[in-house]
Amino acid sequence: MKTLFAHRGMSSLAPENTLAAFSLTPEHGLSWVECDVDILADGTVVVSHDDTLDRCTDRPGSLYDLTAEDLDDIDAGSWFGDAFIGERIPTFDQFITLMNILKLNVNVEIKSCTSGWENTEKLISGVIEGLKNLNRDADVLVSSFNPLALAEFKRRCPNVAVACLFEPQIPEDWLSTLQACQADTINVANEGLTKDKVQEMKEHGLVVNVYTVNNLMRANQLFNWGVDGVFTDIGHQFPTRYRNG
Template identity: 30%
Template sequence: MTYHLDFTRGPLIGAHRGASAEAPENTMAAFIRAVEVKADMIELDVQMSKDGELVVFHDHDVKRTTNGSGYVKDLTVKELLNLDAGRWFSDQFAGEKIPLLEEVLVWAKDRIPLSIEIKPIPSWNQPIEERLVELLVRKDMVKQVQVMSFDHQAVYKVKCMNSEVMTSIISASRMWNPIGYAKRVGATILNQPWYFLTPEFIEQAHDEGLLISGSLIDDPDIWKEVHAWGIDLVDTNYPERLLAVTKKRVDLDHFQGEEQQ
């Protein structure tokens, strides 16, 4: 069985940094939990170490979620892997490590699709896009991921390097002509806060061949509303909550369909 990204079966629910409400973000524990609750995909963040390795980590500084300090870019992969990335969350997760992207790709292969966010650090002049595309090709994961970023130049670079990679631009603010802009940079998906979206906008985007992500939603009541708009993807820290809402809707639609027969 293959696990290519498939938006034809309804909106996908992505586990934001894994099931990050139940396990420390961007760790294998959070990713494994996301699979256990049957999330449709996993969102994670990628940066480059001082010695050029791609690591899965959100903040530029390691202080908040490890027992260390300093910027990811200034630490070697050995130094990063020696940090404890779990105890800050709970003693239960003491000893969790910062994952290498390569090991996550190997683990996720034919298990669950990934949404990989390149952290916006253009001033640091790291060849992160080249390394990422090379790794995706080498691990045969091009069809099982989407690559996204607030750094739209990074998204454009990835698309130019390999047109088969599904890409997404993220924006936390309103954009002028977002659909046209997304298409110009080669994005397949436009990722904006759900409260910027409307059913009419989503329909227009679909007519233009663009998919829509509603960014981060943790509230099941909001998800009920946005789900009905025809959205394609959403990330959440609580995938199990949102999946329960989706299952109820599917079961209700099936029941109503049987009644009408």
């Protein structure tokens, strides 16, 4: 069974990484969502890809200057469309509550805090606490571009599956990095990925997921190469053979 991950939720139908985007996932037959998590100044874990507000809200500024109280004054939906005016940046706890209602599986990407390792450790702790409240029937995958953060998470949560994330230029020592993180899954970029590289990864017994695939022909090619899953913004456009409904 091939997996479709709703990348930042159904992010071509609703503003990315919002509860609105995640809520649309099951009605389009996807059972996995991917989200990004970072941390506010008061230690609140939030769902956001960027560490700044500039791209996906109605104001500029850094996440690291905010507290949970500030979230009610930030509009994370109006940039996308009038139907989403007033959509908020979700806290991780709000996200987990929604996942339990929708009965979805989650890939949580731990961002590499640009504000330093101390905040990264706080973020890891917050993710661990949040995941304790997730429905035990849900499948969980925790990923990060930061192998130090991923290894620390795995050390503290040895029973949770982790995935190393790599930029389009996969380093030569990628296998050592996976082994150091005790990862059995690799999340790699679509750009430049070849059949030979996929086969090499599969020969090591790895689960291979590819981001971000918004072309059905390319997705079909990747699946035929043996890729296990793809992250996509357009899951609703995939044939039903890849979806639950």
